[in-house]
Amino acid sequence: MNTDKQKNDIAAHIIELEKTALEQWNNGNPSGFLQQSEQEVTYFDPFFEQRLTGYAELSAYYESIRGKVYANRYAMINPAVQINGNTAVLTYNLNSYTGNEVYKWNCSEVYVYNESGEWKIIHTHWSFVKP
Amino acid sequence: MNTDKQKNDIAAHIIELEKTALEQWNNGNPSGFLQQSEQEVTYFDPFFEQRLTGYAELSAYYESIRGKVYANRYAMINPAVQINGNTAVLTYNLNSYTGNEVYKWNCSEVYVYNESGEWKIIHTHWSFVKP
Numbered sequence: 441m442n443t444d445k446q447k448n449d450i451a452a453h454i455i456e457l458e459k460t461a462l463e464q465w466n467n468g469n470p471s472g473f474l475q476q477s478e479q480e481v482t483y484f485d486p487f488f489e490q491r492l493t494g495y496a497e498l499s500a501y502y503e504s505i506r507g508k509v510y511a512n513r514y515a516m517i518n519p520a521v522q523i524n525g526n527t528a529v530l531t532y533n534l535n536s537y538t539g540n541e542v543y544k545w546n547c548s549e550v551y552v553y554n555e556s557g558e559w560k561i562i563h564t565h566w567s568f569v570k571p
Numbered sequence: 572m573n574t575d576k577q578k579n580d581i582a583a584h585i586i587e588l589e590k591t592a593l594e595q596w597n598n599g600n601p602s603g604f605l606q607q608s609e610q611e612v613t614y615f616d617p618f619f620e621q622r623l624t625g626y627a628e629l630s631a632y633y634e635s636i637r638g639k640v641y642a643n644r645y646a647m648i649n650p651a652v653q654i655n656g657n658t659a660v661l662t663y664n665l666n667s668y669t670g671n672e673v674y675k676w677n678c679s680e681v682y683v684y685n686e687s688g689e690w691k692i693i694h695t696h697w698s699f700v701k702p
Contacts, residue, residue, distance in 0.1 A: 486698065544620075
C-alpha cells in the first residue's frame with residue numbers, strides 16, 4: 441500500500457516520463473516512447489483498423505514515422521494518475537500545436553513498475569477529441 | 572505471481588464481464604457498466620471535449636443516454652487481457668451493428684481486483700477506428 445506522499449511522488453514521476461517522451465515525439469523522435477514501452481505493449485491510435493500488439497509491431501510503426509511528426513508546442517491538460525499496486529494509469533487531454541493548427545487528443549497510458557525498478561508503458565490509447 | 576492457468580482464468584472472467592455489460596449496453600441499458608465501474612473511474616469517448624473523472628460524472632452521462640443506445644449485434648474482435656498484479660488491461664476492437672450500419676471502435680478497459688474480491692473498471696477509453 442502506497443502512502444499519499446508516495447503516490448504523489450509516483451504521479452509526478454510518471455507525468456515527467458510522459459512529458460520527456462512527448463517532447464522528443466514533437467521533434468520527430470519516437471525513441472522516448474520506444475524506450476518506455478514494454479515487450480507486451482498494446483497500442484491504439486486513430487490510423488489503424490485494429491490494435492497493434494507487442495513491441496515489434498509498435499516499434500515498426502514508430503520507426504516508419506521517425507522524422508515525420510512535429511509540433512511547435514503542446515499543452516498536457518489535466519493529467520491524472522491512478523495508482524493501484526504496481527500499476528499507474530495516466531490520462532490527459534493533449535493540445536498539440538503545429539503552425540496555426542491545433543490537434544486535440546485523448547490519451548491513456550498504462551504504466552507498470554517492472555522488476556528492474558522502472559515504470560514502463562504496457563498500453564497506449566490515442567484518440568481524437570470529437571473527430 | 573499468477574500462474575499461466577490463473578491468468579487464463581482471469582482473462583476469461585474479464586472478457587465475460589465485459590460481454591455481459593456490452594450486451595446490456597446494446598439494449599439501451601448502461602447498468603452493467605455502471606455496476607462494474609469504481610468510484611475513481613476515468614473515461615474517454617469521442618463525444619467529450621475532455622475526460623470524465625469519477626463515478627458521479629460517468630453515471631450522470633450514462634443515465635442521460637439510458638434507453639437511447641441500441642445495437643442489433645456486435646463482434647468483440649481479438650480481445651487481449653494483460654494481467655499485472657491486481658490489474659488487468661482488456662483491449663479489443665468492436666464492431667457494433669445497427670440496421671445496415673457498422674460502427675467500428677477501439678476499446679481499452681482497465682480492471683482492478685478490489686478488496687471485495689471483484690474485478691472493477693477504473694478506466695475506459697472508447698474511440699472510433701479511422702474516424
